Amino acid sequence: MVHAQQDQHTFDVLHSLRVKGLANDNVLSALSGVPVEDLPAALDPLVEQGLVVRREGRMPGAMLTPAGKAEHLRLLAQDPATTAAATALTAFYDRFLPINSDFKMVCQRWQMRSDDTPNDHGDPTYDGEVVGALAQTDEQLRASLPELVDALPRFGRYLPRLSAALDRIRGGDNASFARPMYDSYHDIWMELHEDLILSAGRTRGAADEG
Known part of the structure; x- marks a missing residue:
């Protein structure tokens, strides 16, 4: 159950970043449905895998890397809810x-x-x-x-x-x-x-x- 939720959070975050481009935590939470307090647990592994990068400074937020965009396309094609x-x-x-x-x-x-x-x-x-x-x-x-x-x-x-x-x-x-x-x-x-x-x-x- 926990693993399934983690997988869903991974897809939701990747999909939301593909839709938005660059998203701060508040926007990413609203777009993905992942609570703000749960975003680090969802984002940190994606950063470690090279799928997401974090930007700081005047326009902070998270965005997909080229590898992240490719992984998103793979997961989107396999997402049962989208297919249905x-x-x-x-x-x-x-x-x-x-x-x-x-x-x-x-x-x-x-x-x-x-x-x-x-x-x-x-x-x-x-x-x-x-x-x-x-x-x-x-x-x-x-x-x-x-x-x-x-x-x-x-x-x-x-x-x-x-x-x-x-x-x-x-x-x-x-x-x-x-x-x-x-x-x-x-x-x-x-x-x-x-x-x-x-x-x-x-x-x-x-x-x-x-």
Whole structure:
């Protein structure tokens, strides 16, 4: 039982780092489902095996080595939960693409008021309309996810993080919309999208770019 849990933690950590790239402990815990206090036991052996490296400094965190990426691909291909969810992954992928296109348009509106006018966030009415559009897109995503979450529960981990980011945006934290490496709504959405592509065995194409 303990060995099985360790194996699951190994896969969850490797998969999460493949999805995220560089993750600090709090983000890695939220993404992988491994409690923060259990991360050292999961990460240290992977570091010793040369699968993961730890970065310190201004942007600390863990990331996969080339060997770690190869090991992740091997484990992903053998993961029974991912294999069993193939039909649900394909169905959600088809539902997700038009929602993702809407999300890209909302992000564009957040950044630019027109083709040549950046949004300086000095107009609360305009920003409020964009946040409202984001909330509608969020609802569309949530309505389309239950079948996949039932089949592959790791996709359910994105929902509370998206909710928290949306709440921060509504509370006036504009950086929580799209700032990189901030656990922003955009960051979390991109993680979900990357997880979907990896889990479904797809290659990112023009449709994924909206």
